[in-house]
Amino acid sequence: MQIGRNWSFRITAFRMLLFAFVAIAVAAALYRFVYGLGAVTNLSDEWPWGLWIGFDLLCGIALAGGGFSTALIVHVLHKDKYLPIARAALLTSLIGYIIALVSLFLDIGRWYNFWRPFFYWGFHSVLFEVFWCISLYTTVQVLEFGDIFFEKVNFPAMKKILGALMTPMLILGIVLPSLHQSSLGSLYIVAIDRLYPLWWSMIIPFFFVWSAFFLGPAMVTVEGTLAARAYGREPEMHVFESLTKVTLWMMVIYLIVKIIDLVYRGVFSMAFNGSYESNMFLIEMIGFVVIPIIMYAIPSIRTKLWGVLTASILVVVGVIFNRMNVVFTGMAKAAGGSYFPSFWEWMITIGMWSALVLLYCFVVENFPILSKEDHVSHGHDFASKPGIHA
Amino acid sequence: MSKGVLVDVTRCIACRSCMVSCKSWNDLPSIPGGFQNNWDAPGKMDANNWTVVNNYMIEDGDDIKWRFVKKQCMHCLEPACESACFTHSFVKTKEGAVIYKPTTLNQDYCVGCRYCMIACPFGVPSFQWDKAFPYVLKCRFCYDRMKEEGLEPACVTSCPTQTLKFGDREELLAEAWDRINKNPNYVKRVYGEKEYGGTSWLYISDVPFDKIGFRTEAYGKPVTERSIPSLTWDVLKWTPAIFFGWGALLTAMRAYTKRRAEVHDESEMYAPVDPKE
Ligand code: SF4
Ligand code: SF4
Ligand code: SF4
Numbered sequence: 123m124q125i126g127r128n129w130s131f132r133i134t135a136f137r138m139l140l141f142a143f144v145a146i147a148v149a150a151a152l153y154r155f156v157y158g159l160g161a162v163t164n165l166s167d168e169w170p171w172g173l174w175i176g177f178d179l180l181c182g183i184a185l186a187g188g189g190f191s192t193a194l195i196v197h198v199l200h201k202d203k204y205l206p207i208a209r210a211a212l213l214t215s216l217i218g219y220i221i222a223l224v225s226l227f228l229d230i231g232r233w234y235n236f237w238r239p240f241f242y243w244g245f246h247s248v249l250f251e252v253f254w255c256i257s258l259y260t261t262v263q264v265l266e267f268g269d270i271f272f273e274k275v276n277f278p279a280m281k282k283i284l285g286a287l288m289t290p291m292l293i294l295g296i297v298l299p300s301l302h303q304s305s306l307g308s309l310y311i312v313a314i315d316r317l318y319p320l321w322w323s324m325i326i327p328f329f330f331v332w333s334a335f336f337l338g339p340a341m342v343t344v345e346g347t348l349a350a351r352a353y354g355r356e357p358e359m360h361v362f363e364s365l366t367k368v369t370l371w372m373m374v375i376y377l378i379v380k381i382i383d384l385v386y387r388g389v390f391s392m393a394f395n396g397s398y399e400s401n402m403f404l405i406e407m408i409g410f411v412v413i414p415i416i417m418y419a420i421p422s423i424r425t426k427l428w429g430v431l432t433a434s435i436l437v438v439v440g441v442i443f444n445r446m447n448v449v450f451t452g453m454a455k456a457a458g459g460s461y462f463p464s465f466w467e468w469m470i471t472i473g474m475w476s477a478l479v480l481l482y483c484f485v486v487e488n489f490p491i492l493s494k495e496d497h498v499s500h501g502h503d504f505a506s507k508p509g510i511h512a
Numbered sequence: 513m514s515k516g517v518l519v520d521v522t523r524c525i526a527c528r529s530c531m532v533s534c535k536s537w538n539d540l541p542s543i544p545g546g547f548q549n550n551w552d553a554p555g556k557m558d559a560n561n562w563t564v565v566n567n568y569m570i571e572d573g574d575d576i577k578w579r580f581v582k583k584q585c586m587h588c589l590e591p592a593c594e595s596a597c598f599t600h601s602f603v604k605t606k607e608g609a610v611i612y613k614p615t616t617l618n619q620d621y622c623v624g625c626r627y628c629m630i631a632c633p634f635g636v637p638s639f640q641w642d643k644a645f646p647y648v649l650k651c652r653f654c655y656d657r658m659k660e661e662g663l664e665p666a667c668v669t670s671c672p673t674q675t676l677k678f679g680d681r682e683e684l685l686a687e688a689w690d691r692i693n694k695n696p697n698y699v700k701r702v703y704g705e706k707e708y709g710g711t712s713w714l715y716i717s718d719v720p721f722d723k724i725g726f727r728t729e730a731y732g733k734p735v736t737e738r739s740i741p742s743l744t745w746d747v748l749k750w751t752p753a754i755f756f757g758w759g760a761l762l763t764a765m766r767a768y769t770k771r772r773a774e775v776h777d778e779s780e781m782y783a784p785v786d787p788k789e
Contacts, residue, residue: 160641167638170626200769231624231646238621239598250598297759308747312631315730353785490782
């Protein structure tokens with residue numbers, strides 16, 4: 123499909139399906155706005171937050187962590203070998219935040235008041251910090267992206283202004299997400315005595331921001347491989363492989379701090395008490411932290427595309443699993459009652475993530491996001507070896 | 513002076529007058545569900561039922577005791593709902609009532625995010641799930657009666673057994689301990705004296721509190737006596753320091769490593785992909 127002279131978007135059967143999901147979600151969202159949350163969701167007084175906050179918001183923002191960790195590595199530490207993935211990471215992060223904001227908007231009951239927190243100085247609320255940082259950071263990302271936008275849409279004056287703003291924006295673009303990634307964890311400090319002690323901790327903000335950070339490189343690996351497959355390109359294997367060092371050490375520190383925290387609070391033994399919560403906790407820590415650490419540590423695994431990809435998928439799933447444990451598993455006993463997302467909650471979530479994929483495709487096909495192919499092939503080219511094309 | 517109510521569980525006969533008067537004073541609709549004559553199913557507070565009376569049977573060998581417990585918002589001294597709300601839609605008034613500004617003071621700032629519901633340690637605030645523009649509702653300690661007409665809360669007035677006693681919290685607390693000390697049947701504890709920083713509504717009982725629906729311990733430890741706002745503040749207070757400290761550190765690192773980095777023309781590095789299939 124040609125849209126005007128400069129824009130194009132290919133329509134495939136798969137993309138039609140995604141469009142259909144988006145259309146269903148939009149219809150369901152309209153219905154929700156007219157008839158209220160009770161009409162489309164299974165939320166209740168016991169479970170005031172469900173799939174949209176737990177998954178779309180908490181996980182969406184965490185998965186967008188690739189944006190700020192890559193920005194830190196590339197633009198602050200100037201590790202230039204990671205430049206090829208920088209823009210793709212920024213893009214996914216931006217779309218992730220837009221999804222999160224849209225789902226927040228859907229989820230709040232009195233949505234016409236959504237701007238109130240900007241003007242009400244509720245600084246004693248964690249949510250206040252989250253809200254401000256997320257909104258500001260999304261703005262920063264839009265501006266950063268503007269820099270790319272005006273490479274395509276020729277408008278030199280704008281490009282110049284944005285260029286001058288680049289350094290402060292980059293710094294803000296790391297500070298703001300560091301703050302709100304951690305505050306998303308701090309949101310659960312209020313759940314003392316209710317959130318299961320294996321997850322509740324005064325340093326839960328640290329765990330949230332740290333895991334969002336090490337999730338970044340893993341996410342870049344997964345989406346880089348997906349994009350490479352979708353567009354028949356070479357995966358940027360050398361980048362993926364050297365990123366594993368970052369993830370590996372950060373995960374080791376995460377594990378150590380986690381253990382120290384549990385021991386310090388005297389709840390370490392709860393991990394082995396055989397309860398549902400303790401089992402979920404062990405799956406989370408062993409399956410999605412210890413195993414990826416081992417895989418990243420073994421050279422013969424991390425230098426192969428399948429190895430680095432499998433480990434990265436485990437890390438990504440692990441962080442989602444962790445957020446789900448905090449929001450659902452850990453709260454279940456105290457909340458009482460039961461919650462399972464309704465059909466329409468699922469459909470709206472699916473629609474939202476379909477929109478993410480479509481947006482991503484549209485942008486990379488029309489803007490200079492992915493590196494030019496000849497830039498990819500320099501460096502040690504693992505992926506060109508036969509048998510590694512997944 | 514901050515007001516409170518002392519609830520003496522030993523005196524309640526479960527007539528539910530308080531539930532009825534709460535409904536009629538506050539114009540709450542009577543919808544089947546929360547308000548029915550089912551003695552076995554514990555009622556739940558919701559947006560239309562700000563107070564419920566539940567019954568508990570406590571068996572101690574052959575000794576069987578029935579106890580009835582009225583529940584409503586505890587009106588915490590440092591309310592979690594107030595500190596959690598980023599539009600400050602809940603406020604602890606100097607009279608002691610924790611009120612929701614959109615409905616009580618007509619200051620409609622609430623966005624309906626329901627974080628207050630996550631934050632409340634007693635699971636009190638309830639949402640109007642069936643409304644397009646729902647409010648968060650809960651017992652308001654009859655703030656309007658207290659403030660404008662100098663009256664006791666509706667539920668207190670209608671209680672025929674003096675289970676509920678309205679007064680200054682400090683005096684009620686002293687009276688509570690007085691009753692406990694004079695009568696060995698009472699449990700030596702005033703629920704609400706210290707829990708989560710203390711509450712304006714206080715309970716005394718002759719059966720253990722954990723048998724009548726109060727949380728006394730959580731996962732093997734006594735419930736915390738620190739207020740929830742003070743816990744969050746312990747973390748939040750670091751925000752400005754992290755903002756400026758981390759920002760300065762990053763700026764310095766960026767300047768330091770830049771000198772050593774090569775210069776790239778970014779517009780040469782990237783290109784739109786060709787969607788080949
Ligand atoms: S009991 Fe809950 S709703 Fe009532 S004042 Fe305390 S925190 Fe707020
Ligand atoms: S639902 Fe309303 S009152 Fe509750 S925290 Fe959100 S904005 Fe505040
Ligand atoms: S104080 Fe007023 S609002 Fe609260 S339960 Fe009693 S009658 Fe209802």
